[in-house]
Amino acid sequence: MTGAIIEISQLTKQFKSKEVVHKADLKIVKGEIFGLIGQNGAGKSTLLKMIGGLMYPSSGEIHLFDHAVGENHAYFERMGLLIEDPGLFPHYSAYENLDLMAISYGLKDRSKHINELLKLVGLDGSNKTKVKNYSMGMKQRLGIAIALMGSPDVLILDEPINGLDPQGISEVRKLILELNKTGMTIIISSHILEELSKVATKYAILHHGEIIEINSKEELLLKCEVRIEVEVDKASLAIPILEEHLNINNYKVISDRTLYVYDTHVENHQITKVLVENGVSVQSIMKHKQSLEQYFLKRTRAEGDSHD
Ligand SMILES: Nc1ncnc2c1ncn2[C@@H]1O[C@H](COP(=O)(O)OP(=O)(O)OP(=O)(O)O)[C@@H](O)[C@H]1O
Ligand SMILES: [Mg+2]
Structure with missing residues (x-):
């Protein structure tokens, strides 16, 4: 290993005869904001689900925190995920949504933890508004709070700004940068490179299931000649x-x-x-x-x- 806290090699996912992710290799270092950029259908969610332990790879290897994951899925517990849909309960408040999650995690001192999380993502714990009446940006921040439950070391956000208005985008971007400042490693996908460039420190371009390029921020800017x-x-x-x-x-x-x-x-x-x-x-x-x-x-x- 080379100081990477996530390393995947030759990771492949096949659905029937269709190969959706093909022999992906990448390393993610602690403290990075790693951007995964790809068009619709490129395989971003599939790749992130494999890294986050939501989906088995067809072949290839995942190393997390210097250990081959293999049969030991405990390492996936150190990842916080927001992939595709945050899975909120629309008729409950933000607090209640988090509380349901905290109960399922068996967390002690739930109220303290929940209020801290809500504060972190800029939501009000005393607000009784049902989540179905939240703006997209608020829902997304609540989704991030859910992903942060259990204090993960790595946060995986799949297209977190999709469908948000400029205000919502700016709130989520600010939150990502704040979380990163605390030392959290973040993987974030998008199909808009310009947007990703406002937060990411490294970029992988995924195209038709293949990682065709990995650039540091500096390299990318150089290439935009x-x-x-x-x-x-x-x-x-x-x-x-x-x-x-x-x-x-x-x-x-x-x-x-x-x-x-x-x-x-x-x-x-x-x-x-x-x-x-x-x-x-x-x-x-x-x-x-x-x-x-x-x-x-x-x-x-x-x-x-x-x-x-
Ligand atoms: N469970 C599945 N069974 C069969 N095919 C699937 C499955 N999940 C995804 N796919 C296919 O794999 C390809 C990649 O899907 P994926 O959702 O990973 O792409 P994506 O980059 O996240 O796209 P988007 O930007 O639309 O979210 C698509 O062609 C999709 O139809
Ligand atoms: Mg997707």
Whole structure:
């Protein structure tokens, strides 16, 4: 093992003839917020259910806290899960929902624990409102409180911001960051990379059941390359001028009128100036940064489009 508190190797899940997760390898280190990004049907929930002990893998291995899980399922008890549906009782209050859970866990000192959890997720323990009248954001925070019952070491949140409005998203995001500050390791899935990027420190892209890429936050941002897009009347005339006067070597000719410059030592105005001074007219010049979403789409398209 390598300091990872979760390590999966060659994890595979097959439903009849359909392989939904294929030979997934990954390591998650304590204190990380590990983001799992994938389109609908990519296999995110299936992978998380296997890591959380809700579903048996067809093959492959799971190591939790430095131990091979094998037949010993006790390690799964150290994981708090919110996967797909929080499974709330709609006609009960938040407190009552948590109390039912606490009873099933056999927790002592239930009231203290429940009130602490409610406070942590920003809900009011004395509020008698039935959960069916809660906003989506409140329900989701209650779902997180349920996942936190039993003081897990790892929290697994499957698409926790799905269906939330901006206010709800911001509340859940804040809560995730706060929990992480206490040292909790968090695994969170999403199909929106941009959103994930606001919390995650590491990213795995899951596509058609395969992990096609794992990046640290820094690596991901680097990949969302910065470039200057230059549109001129004739690209072939512009190139020698840029090479000679600005020492630009890192560029790509996109068409006979468009150039992408990747050199970061130059500014737009320097390019415009030198081209115009040397008789090349510049139609437009723009600094471009690829969004995370564009990168994610590009990356998954490169692996092949949806199989359905
Ligand atoms: N119990 C099951 N039996 C058969 N097929 C299943 C089962 N659970 C999931 N699948 C299939 O496995 C694939 C991956 O499903 P999964 O729910 O893991 O994807 P996901 O990435 O979580 O998708 P979403 O973003 O829609 O939640 C889908 O094609 C789904 O239909
Ligand atoms: Mg899912």
